[in-house]
Each structure stands twice: as C-alpha cells, then as structure tokens.
Amino acid sequence: MNTEFAGKPTSFQEIILRLQNYWASKGCAILQPYDMEVGAGTFHPATTLRCLGPKPWAAAYVQPSRRPTDGRYGDNPNRLQHFYQYQVIIKPSPPDLQALYLGSLEAIGIDMDLHDIRFVEDDWESPTLGAWGLGWEVWCDGMEVSQFTYFQQVGGQDCNPVSGELTCGLERLAMYVLGVDHVMDMPFNDPQSPTHLSYGDIFLQTEQEYSRWNFDVADADKLLKSFEDAEAECARILAAPITDPKTGRDIIMVHPAYDQAIKASHMFNLLDARGVISVTERQAYIGRVRALTKSCADAFIQTKAGTL
C-alpha cells in the first residue's frame, strides 16, 4: 500500500486514490471508467462480459453511474442521479475475499476496532442483465457501504468459475469516512489546497439540471426511438457474418453490440424516470434489454476472451 496516505483521508478523491492503490497492491488491473452512461459498475464490460468463461480475471475501477429516478435536485443528503461506484471483480473468487474487502475498508481509514461491520443477506439480481448472485450488503454501523456478490449467472450463462464482485457507492462511503452529513458539503479535493472544491461546487448545479431534465423535460418520443434504434443495431451487429470480408479475420463484434445494449438500458431508465412506462410495459422493456445482454453473453463465450 502507498504510505503517502496515512491516518484519516481528508477528501473524496483521496478515498478513491487509496482504493486504487489498495486493489492494485492486491493484484487487480486498475481499469478506467467505461465511457458510456450506465446505471452501475456491473454494466462495465470488464464485469458483465469478463465474468463469463473460464479465464481468470481481476480488475478494479471507478464507474460513474446514472440513476435518473434517484434525482433529488441535490437536496437529499445522499441521493444522486449521478454518482460514482467502485467496483472490484475477481475470477475465480478467492477464499479470502471477505478479508481482502475488510482490508480495503482499513485502507480508507475505517478503524476496525471502533466500527460494527456486518454482512447482511442481500441476494443480487439484475433483470436487465439476466444475472443473479448470492451475497450480502455490507453494513458499517448500520450503513450499507458495499454490495458483495458471488455471481452465479450473467447474461443467462452459468458462471463457472464463480466471480466475486464488490461494489460500493463511493459518495456514501466517503461521506461516512469523512464524517460529512450532506454529500454536497463533502470536500472533493484536499481542503488545504489553494482551490479547494466541495462535491457541491462540482455537482450541485448538474444534479439540479439533470433532475429537471430527467423528470420533466426529456423528450419521451425521442428516447423511445433511441431505445428502438439501439435494440435494432445490437441485433444487426451480432447478425453480421463472423468473418470480416475486408481483413479476412474472424471478428465477433461483441463489445460494439454490448454498447448498444447499455444504451438501450439507459434509455429505458430515462423513460422510467419520465414516468411514461406503465407497470405492464416495464416488464416488457426489461425483457427486451435482457434479450440484448443475453445475446451479447452468448456471443462473448464464442470469442477468445470468453474461452480458454
């Protein structure tokens, strides 16, 4: 671990940096965020696709996540429509994954002697990803700080070997560690730096803007069109012949297709926030996104990265 960071962290970014250092020291590849709008770090192809197939894998990354329905115009102390998740995914799940996880909490300054850490049953399921696993939400003094899951199935495929996934909402965790009551008050960079910025300095305005747009202004017809376009494109990509006529190589375009699945999923979330999806339709939309992820998963295990 990097000894530069001793004692308690003082800012949001220091917590992120400490996590990156910690998981790097434990042998994870530190990836960068996926460059698309997603609802959670699990959607990153480094998790969704890489947990499939037999090849060992270990990665950690920050993923900006968007949940349009959670917008509160920046008023709620910890609910945001845009937030950061920290994600660790290791295949096969190592026997000491719980201990590794607790080590990461120590690394960000949680004193194991003063706090009450608990693993409380929480089985994870993502209907849009066609995925489920068993695990816990991890509580620190009654606060859910992480989600800990042993993936059993993703994209309709059995996970074999099983991947262990750790996910946490960084803002909530950081607020807890830094002792901040309202997310907007949280120091983003070092409070001693000449230009110190709070989380609110950076995100209060955007939370307001997006809350208004998500709830009331987004053009539902265009979103729907966009959903349908992504859906069609995903299918079209996967339907293309495996052999590329130009290069003569076999190239299954899983990731481009999966990008379209991600896009459709986000469009669905936006439509949901707009309140234009009825309960019966909801299930149908979720089923359509799941069909896309499933077809991507099926394709991935035909590729080099998805086989031995």
Place this chain on the structure above:
Amino acid sequence: MADLLLEIFSEEIPARMQKRAAADLKKLVTDGMVEAGITYESAAAFATPRRLCLSVVGVLEESPTLREERKGPRVDAPEKAIAGFLRGAGLTLDDLTVRDDKKGQFYVAVIEKPGRMASDVIGEVVEATIRRFPWPKSMRWGAGTLRWVRPIHSILSILSKEEGAEIVPFDIDGIVSGDTTEGHRFMGSGRFSVTSFEDYEAKLKAAGVILNAEDRAETIWADATNLAFAQGFEVVEDAGLLAEVAGLVEWPVVLIGDIAEDFMGLPPEVLQTSMREHQKFFSVRNPKSGRIEKFITVANRETADHGATILAGNQKVLFARLSDAKFFWENDLRVSLDDMAAKLKNVTFHNKLGTQAERISRITALAREIAPMVGADADMAEQAAKIAKADLSSEMVYEFPELQGLMGRYYAQAAGLPQEVANACELHYSPLGPSDVVPSEPVSVAVALADKIDTLTGFWAIDEKPTGSKDPFALRRAALGVIRLILDNEVRVSLSEIFMRRIARYEGERLGRKTGEVITEFSAVLENLDASVNVEKFREDYFNDKRPNQNSEATRSLLESIGEKKVNLLAFFHDRLKVYLKVQGVTHDVIDACLAMPNNDDLTLLVNRANALQAFVKTDDGENLLQGYKRANNILAAEEKKDGVSYEGEPELKFAEADAEKALFAALDVEEKAISTAIETEDFAAAMAALANLRAPIDAFFDGVQVNAEAQIVRRNRLCLLNRIRVVMHKVAIFSALNG
C-alpha cells in the same frame, strides 16, 4: 461411547435460514448415523451467523456386527441355481453350511456384516449431508463444485472420548476436517483447537461468540428493555425482528439512540416500518406521549468507546432513511387522492380482470348498491370506495407495501375528507384473518363487502377458484371476511342476487370485449336458473341500452354458466360458513337443516335460525320432539311405500276417534299459527317455543293411538295427521337433516 462435535464454519449465513438449517443438520446427520447402526443418546444443533454446529452425545463407537442367515437351494438343485445363490451372497461353496428339513438337505449361507467404526460412518454421513443440504438457496464459489449457502471455510469434526479427542477424518471437495475453529471476526484472535463441546462453547464465548441463538435473543431483549426502562421508555415488542437480529450477531451489544425531532410529524407506523425494514432497529415508545421517540440497535461487538462511534453512525443512517420517508410523505401529500387513483389505470390487477382502476370502479358501484343495506350513506360509500385503494400508487406504499390502507387513511385525513371515508381506506381490507377485528362503521362495512365480493365474483367468473391447498388470491379468507362482516353487523342481503348480477357483469364485460355483441332471449332462461334473481334489475344492468343479438344458443349457454357459477359460489360460502359456525358450536347437521330452508343466501337469517335450532335440539323438549318427528317420518315412509301413495292430504278432525288424536289436532292448529307468525317476524326463539309445545301432544298421540287402525278411513286420516306434523315442523327447519 463418544461425543461428536461437528461445526461447519462459513461466510455469513442469512439470519432467516439459520434456525431451519441447524434443525436440518441435526436430522440429516443423526438419521444417517442411525441408519448405519451408529446410535446415540441425544443431539443438539446451533447456529450463529458464521457457523452451524451439531453436538451428539453418547455415540456408539462401533456399529454392532450383523449376522444374517439366508436360506439357499436344496443340495440337489441344478448347478445354475446354486451358482446364482453364491453370487448373490458373495460366498463360495465352502462357506455354506448344509441343514436338513422334512424335504431333504439344503444350503444355508451365514453372512456376517462386521461392525463399522463411528468415525468412518460419520465422515460419509457428513459428506452426504453437505452435498444434499436443503438450503432454500445455495451457491457455488471459486472454482469448486460444492454448493452451500455461502462459501465454507472449514469443518471441525471430532469424537471425544475419555482418553481424549480425535478428528473424524474426511475431505470434502478439498476441505479437510480438523479440530480447530475461529471465534468472532473482530473480537476473536485467530484459530484455536477444541477437545469437546463444553470446551468449544467456552472457548467460543471467550472469543466473542454466544453459540445459542436463544441465549443471544434473551440477552438482546433483556438489555433492550432495561436500557429503555432506565430512560422511562418502553420497547415496542417485535418477536420476528428479535429472532432476525439474534441471527445477525455473534456477540450482541444493545445501544439506544434518539430519533431527530424533524421526523416526529411522520406517522408512527412509518417510523416503525422504516426502522425495522431498513435498519433492523427496535422502536422505543415514550409512554407519556405515545410517540416513537427513540430506537434500539444491536451491534455485533464491544468497542473501546463503548459503542459511541457505532451509535453515531447508526443515528446518521437513520436520519438519511427518515429523510427519504419524509420526502415520500411530503410528496404524497402534494398529490390528491383522485390523482393517485387515476395512476392506477396503468396498474394491472389480474390479466383477466383488468386494471386496478377498473376494479375500483366496480367496487365503487357495488359499495353504492350495498350502502343502504348496511345503513351507510350511499354517496359517502361511493366516495370512500373511489379512493380507498388510491394509496397503492403513493410513493410511501411503493416503498413500504405493508403500509397500504393505513397511508390511505392518513392521506384522506390530511385532505380533510370525512372521518368515515378516511377510516374506510384502512378498514376496508379487514377482517384479514379469523381473529382480525371486523369493521362496524357502515361506510367501512359497505366498502369492505364490496371489495371482497368483487374479488370473489371476479375470480369465480374467470374460473380461478381455490383448489385443495392452493388459494393464491386468498379467496377463502375473502369469503370468511364477507361472512364475518355480514354476521357481526347483522346485515340483511341476498347474496345470490348480488353474485348473479356481479358475475353477469363480468361475463358481459368479457363478452363485450370479445365480440362487442350483447345477448338476447335471456329472461326465460334466467328465470329457470333461480327464482330469487331480480330479473328486471339484471336486465337493466346487463343490457343498458344495447340491442340484443340473435344468437340464442350462445345466450343460453352463457346464462347457464352464470347461474352455475353463482350457485357454486354460494355453495363455497356455505362451506366456509359451516367451518366458521362449527367453531362457534353449531353442528353441521343443524346448519344443513337450515340450509335446506328458503332464503339461505341471507346469512344473517340463516345463522339466526341455526342458533335457535341448535339451542332447541339441546333441550329435553327438542330431543323428544325430534324423536317424535323421526317416528312419524319412519311410519309415513314405510306406509307410503307399502301403499304406493303419499299421504299429503289434509287430515280431518271429524275422523279423529281418540282423545290424544283430537288433542294433537288442536295443538297443531294453535302452534302452526304461532309458528307462522314467529317465522314471519323472524322470531326463531318463539318458533322453537311453539315447537316445544307440540312435544307433549305428539308423545301422547304415539303412546295412546294405534296409527294403523282397522278402519281404513281412520288409518288414512292418522297418516295424514303424521304428515301434518312434518309439514308444520318444516316451516321452522328441515328436521330430517338432523342427527339424533
């Protein structure tokens, strides 16, 4: 003798599964042992969040040798037969002994099954148990093949004897059994070995683990009530939560904290539900204000600062949670109940029964119709029914479904609606079970009846009736609810008529949806179905202003189907009623005697009659009268059969000869009048009293008069007199249904 200690140490086991898992472990392992001849004296199983433990005392160290004698073929049997016998027994010819019987000599195989060591058996049994353990949900982990509720880290398995403990050796998918375990994740210090159950339990305690869940629950409850009491407060009891929390901790430490003043405006049920569901907190009430003002949380450890950091953290989480609840509450208050109800247009109730909004409009119409029967104002019943389920689309109920109805009441109150309307929002779901309180406010009664009858007739219309143990829509509960609502409130209503119209409306809606046509030539068919149906009303409801079509065959079959469904639903009610009344001491034969009377769809009338009859048959008069009735009935049946005629004519006084006969004529004249009057006014007690007056004259008649007299005219008259007894008594109930 030895004692077995088995511990399966894993990552955290869900609290809700621990108790059952401990019981399953005990059963599977001990059953397996006994099956292999390893008996034991007693066994006990325990669970904590990280371990399942089984202690078996007095284990047989080696199973007894089993000796089996198998009779074989005769010595002169064909070689093939002998060879087959040897193969089956696993022996050679030299191993067999020869015995004599009357028919000659034959072979006997003596097979000895040597005893097996307990440790060998236990190793196999534990592996089999782990591989087929009935977890509600299990998982794989890493690259292994085992399934367990969460990854297994180690298995401790020892047999302790006087001379010391030894490991029961086995290896399950790479997990090698041993004699060590760990204590509390944070309060313990590394692995330690154990030599017996007592040693294990004591060392665990020293390492921060209370093994027994009941001990943990007791500690939690005692500490919680003491802490609250010391501050003049009381903990709201919650046995389910207590058991759950006991499954979340190995070393419970109880802490008490405050709820911020900001949230005192929230309904107490919201505070309680939010704290219980999200945080597993107990609610702490101030007995003076009656409000929930504090909470109890249970930590899993001791800390140097005596839980100060933990409590502060929990308090902060609660603040955020309740901020959310407040956000929902305030948002909901901004939306009118009508707008909430309008959102239910998008919510499906059942794919064959339409949306929640359609359902509400049906309930509204029905509530209006029922209102006058229960003494409710029709407009108010309609108003209540329209909004009673509106809270299903509120943010609060979306978050906490168990608050349905209750939130409706709060929102209706906040909107300044009449108290009766607000109450109906909550109470129209009642009664939910056999012991739940039955609403008595007329508006609530009207909506509650309408809600349940709509559900029942709807599911009957689409043929989704409960079968056997399957009742996914809780229709039995709904029917019992209707019965209790009617009886407790003495509601007078013809259920047949309502069922008919409702089912017809469903069928009409379905047919209308399917073909857009309406039905013709219905009234004659309809009248044949049941005389109690209000045909005019049915016609009006069913047709509105539409022109009937010409498809008479379809009409007939549809109307028949409606009638059958109605009859079937009423029979379902009668079955539920029998079950319900039996508990109240009314026997099945008494109910049957009353069910056979007209207007049996009026449950209040039916039960009044049944109660009076039940009381009557218990009296001396009642018992004797019943005997007299049976005697009359038997004689009549026998004579009618013999003569091939029925003696239903009116007996005439002028042919009466004996005094007792004349007296019976007089008594029947008097009491028949009394009975008719009593029945007309539904005074069943008076009707029973009049019946009681017939006992003596009937007894006297049978004592002093020979029914089968020589003179045919006298005999015939007497048989008609017996028939008249039957006719008069049947004005009260069908006595032939009674046992006795």
